[in-house]
Structure formats: structure tokens, C-alpha cells
Amino acid sequence: MDLNAYERHLVGLLCWTCHAATGPCNARQRQCPRCRKKWSYDRRRTQWEILKAFCLNATAHHAARCARCDYRTAYRAYMHLRLTLGEMTAEEKRPLLGELELDESYFGGKRKGKRGRGAAGKVAVFGILERDGKVYTVAVPNCKKETLMARITAATVKGSVFYTDEFVSYNDLSRYGKHVPIDHRHEFADGEAHINGIEGFWSYAKRLHRLCHGVDRDNFPVYLAEYEFRYNHRDDHLLTILFDRLYRPLIEKGRLP
Ligand SMILES: [Zn+2]
Secondary structure, X not given: OOHHHHHHXXXXXXXXXXXXXXEEOOOOEEEOOOOOOEEEHHHHHHHHHHHHHHHOOOOHHXXXXXXXXXXXXXXXHHHHHHHHHHHHHHHHOOOEOOEEEEEEEEEOOOOOOOOOOOOOOOEEEEEEEEOOOOEEEEEEOOXXXXXXXXXXXXXXXXXXXXXXXXXXXXXXXXXXXXXXXXXXOOOOOEOOEOOHHHHHHHHHXXXXXXXXXXXXXXXXXXXXXXXXXXXXXXXXXXXXXXXXXXXXXXXXXXXXX
């Protein structure tokens, strides 16, 4: 099915069960002439508009305006899409190996006051980027050596090459693989010895995060999994991925209203 056919199913011009062309039967509903099924045109259109807005990185407020629905409806749909991306992120997890870039960063919190390590009200995130591969992120309670080493041993293969900055928490890495610390004060990119890949992911994720105002601490991992999925699939068509995941099984079973 091409995207046009998706759209025509979603806005209700084609029947979800038998794919025949449909017609309006009253002001709010359409009906299939062949199998006599009815459904609400508005609800279908709302779902589709929200899905499109989400895939284009629009805010939930913008989605609500496009779909002409309540903000809370759009927000709830957005959270559902985020959880779906989180599920897919979890399904794709595999041990990382080869050349890995490791780094920590801080998200959210108040602008004022301390920045960087130990800043108040911010969530610490630890990230590992496999060069030419996937990124792995996890929100951590702190950046102590034990915390980070536990995440590293759980997510990577022993004997990999680890590029990090000179943060003391990485001092034990040489026991687990080849450790290449990079001193930012002297050189920035010395051949292969750099962590520009993971730095690129941080700026990508923070640009998305800036659009989501007032994310609370408990919901943060849901947003983080979304950024991770978007980054790992930045060359794929997100709309098709989400449509195939959420709606195609329902179409095939004929369960969509
Ligand atoms: Zn039908």
C-alpha cells in the first residue's frame, strides 16, 4: 500500500475491512456499500492529523490545532506514540561493540544557577554511541563510577574500544577494553580520538527536548526513548514505521472502528 492509500484509508475514503470506496451516510459517519460497516469520519481524521504532526516533530499544541481537537486529546495521543517508540527501542536493544563513544549530559531543569555536572533540577543521561551504528541512552541517578560502569558492562561487549572525555568515572575502563581518554583542553579531534558522534546526538536530542516544555522527572525516560529511536531511524520514514506498527494489524483484522 502506498502512502496515498494509507491516507485514503485513514480519512475513511476506503473501507478498512474490504477496501471498497465508501460514501457518507450521515453528517458524522461514512459507510461501506459492500460490507455495510460504519465509522466516524472525524475520529479517523483526528488520529491521522496527530500522527502526521508527531512525525514532523510538531508540538502537541500544534497537533491539536491541525486536528482541531482538544490539547489533552493530542497530548494523550502523543504519549501513546512515544510509548510505542519506547517499546520499539527496547525491542531493538543489542550489545554494542567495536568503536564506542561514551559521554554524559544533563537535560531539563531551570536555566539559572549551576550548569553541567551537578546542576540542580537536571536529569543526568548516560549515552553510548556505536560508530556507524546505533546510540544507546539511559537516565542515571548520578554519574559515579559504579553507576556508569554497571551501565557500560550491561550494554557493551568486553574488549571494545571506548572513547571518552577525561571524567574520573571512566578510569576503570581499561580493565574492560581499550580506553582512549580525550583531553578537551589540548586537542579536539585528533584523528579517530574524538567523541563528536555522541556530542552530535546530544545536540539533536536537546533540540527536540526544547520543544517539550515542562517534562517532569517521571516521564523523562519516555521522551528519552523517543529521541533515541528518532536518532537511530533518522534516515527511515517514521510515518510508515508507526503506521505499520499501530494501524496495519488493526486493518488486517478489520478491528478499526
Ligand atoms: Zn467494506
